[in-house]
Amino acid sequence: MGGTRSLPPYGPFGSVATSPQPEVTTVREKTSPRIGAPRSRLPGADEQPRILLIEDDPGDAFLVQDLISDSDITPQVTWVRTLAQGRAELANPEAQCVLLDLHLPDADGLDAVRQILQVAPWAAVVVLTGLAQERTGLAAVAAGAQDYLVKGQVDGDLLTRAIRYAIQRKHTELAATAVQASELRAQENARLERGLLPIPLLRDDRVQVSARYRPGRAQSLLGGDFYDVVQTPDGTVHAVVGDVSGHGPDEAALGVCLRVAWRAFVLAGLRDGALLGMLEQILVAERSGPEIFATVTSLRRSPEDGSLRIVRAGHPGVLVHSLADIRLEEVDGGPALGIVSGGSWPVTDLPSPRDGAVVAFTDGLIEGRIGQGSQRLGEAGLLALARKHLHLPAPAFLDTLISAAEDLAADSGGLADDVAVLHLKWSGIT
Structure with missing residues (x-):
């Protein structure tokens, strides 16, 4: 090392050394x-x-x-x-x-x-x-x-x-700092997940519930997809699947809010369009900006005749299947919650097989781009996949359905959006 030259105090000083300078x-x-x-x-x-x-x-x-x-x-x-x-x-x-x-x-x-x-x-x-x-x-x-x-x-x-x-x-x-932030995100994910993905409230074993949630490929936090299942004292099974637009903690928290509100309204006796109207009021009051909206499918199955009553607010249809076949039901619906003020949502009654099941899902499952093109998987593509794997038991059916959708979208980077899928199966179907 060269000498003991030191940086002088503030103020002018004499000549500057002429040794080679750095760039x-x-x-x-x-x-x-x-x-x-x-x-x-x-x-x-x-x-x-x-x-x-x-x-x-x-x-x-x-x-x-x-x-x-x-x-x-x-x-x-x-x-x-x-x-x-x-x-x-x-x-x-x-x-x-x-x-x-x-x-x-x-x-x-x-x-x-x-x-x-x-x-x-x-x-x-x-x-x-x-x-x-x-x-x-x-x-x-x-x-x-x-x-x-x-x-x-x-x-x-x-x-x-x-x-x-x-x-x-x-x-x-x-x-x-990065480690601490990662730990905080994990804790926040766990809290939000408990709120978005609840334990179904069932009173007997006449219905079996299987569900899957998978965050989109680019998300570090849960999105706003949610679901819930409640069986009221009369034996009616109520279910909901919803999707808050956007991603991040605010949207996930709003999804939790809507999911909890839906359960409370069902237990309080609200049904169908009146229930969605109350959910919309909650969304408008709690959302972070006027651009935020939510799509929802709410359904209930009667214990007497097994009929399905479905209300749809800007959400994809549902898959209804028996042991032998599966079909896509895109019933009439109304606008997504938060889009227009004073919207209405028609109610549709569907017959369901005695030993049947219904599958509701968020659009993340069908929005994946097939190959490197711009074509979406869509409801028709999902129905084709479902028919190929109809024989599988519910948990394996859901896993295979999601994996197949991901494989088809692999060349385009996978499924970009969050995916929530809810499978309700009634006694008698294997």
Whole structure:
């Protein structure tokens, strides 16, 4: 290492050393800076760090470069004179460390640190302070900087080691934050899943319920798909499948709200169109914006004659099958909830086989693109798949149906939307 040259306190100093300098780019004011660049990468053992030096004093700036040149690293250094220029330069995600003078023409002290952390949360920050401002350096670390260096007490080894350690600490901090965020997402998923995918409320064994939920390929959180099954004291089996538009925690929470409200309304005696009208009022009151809507299919099966009564609000039809055949029922329906004010939803009565079953699903199952084209699987394609696997018991039938739909959409990236499927089977069907 070369000598014991050190960074002097603030103010003018004499000649600048003439040893070889690292690569430096002087940046003038840029317009329309891009904010929100991605996190920087941690440099490997053989990779030199990329440094942004924000320093208004040319002498101090060149001495920093000289100290670095005396070390065993040859970083790429970009030098700017103002915080505004630094903010613009941080649009470049390659900067891994910011050497920040705490006294700049357009910012001073901790305010400069806060602004850098705001626009470049991925970058390590090392502040440069004078001897009289050492307490300010400690405050900068408390505010989020990785380290501080006192001018007049820094040599080349200390400066380069501080840069390396600062980048390492920042990388560790970002990794720990990502792990914590992942754990919080998992906990939130578990809470939302319990609300979206409840245990059916059944009073006897005359109906068997099988259900599947699968998040879309690009979702880290549950979407707004939901289902529920309730058997009232008279033996009637009520079921619902719904889908809140959009994805994320807000939509999932709204799906939970609608699912719980549906169960409460059923137990309170509301039926058919009146029930959907109340659900729409809940949706409008709870949604995050007027663009949010929900599609719903609500059905009930009478214990006396086994007939199905179906109400559909902008939702796909249902599959009704017996031991020998399966058919798609796309009964008349009304608008999705939240689309128009004062909508109405017609009620359709369907005969169902004595030993039969009904399958309700969200549109994520039929929206997949077949191959690399633009053709959707659609209800007709789903019906063809269902007929091929009609002989399977309910759990295997659902798993196979979803897997087959995913395979058909594999060349287009798989099923993009969430999928919820509900299978209700009555006694006698195997």
